Amino acid sequence: MVRHIDLGGTAADRTRSLSSFIRKGEITLGGYKKAKIYGRLNCATGKRMKVEHRVFFRDEADAVSHGYRPCGHCMREKYKEWKTKQQGLEHS
Structure with missing residues (x-):
């Protein structure tokens, strides 16, 4: 289930809210x-x-459960693992 987080109406409100969620550990990935x-x-x-176009996740399990894949730039090893699994599924 997707949990909607209201970050506020203005850009300043959104920035403050997002910073607060990050500090509290409620958001760890984008x-x-x-x-x-x-x-x-x-x-x-x-x-x-x-x-x-940005979304935020509590953790990796949250991102994966919503159908997202790891970034090939900042999460290179996780991306390689994901890519290997995808190639295995294509050849099944």
């Missing part, structure tokens, strides 16, 4: 909803995405 990719919050690639 994602790109158009491509269904998740990664670390400090990922240089992730920081370039438009705000309206």
Whole structure:
């Protein structure tokens, strides 16, 4: 089940709310909803995405349960594992 987090109406409200959730450990990963990719919050690639395409997750299990895959840039080893599994499924 997706839990909606209201970050507020203004950009400043959203920034404060997001910072609070991160400090509390309620958000540990960010994602790109158009491509269904998740990664670390400090990922240089992730920081370039438009705000309206960003999503946030409590942890890796949360991201995976929503159908997201690891970022090939900031989560290289996890991405390689995911890619290997995908290639195995294609050849089954």
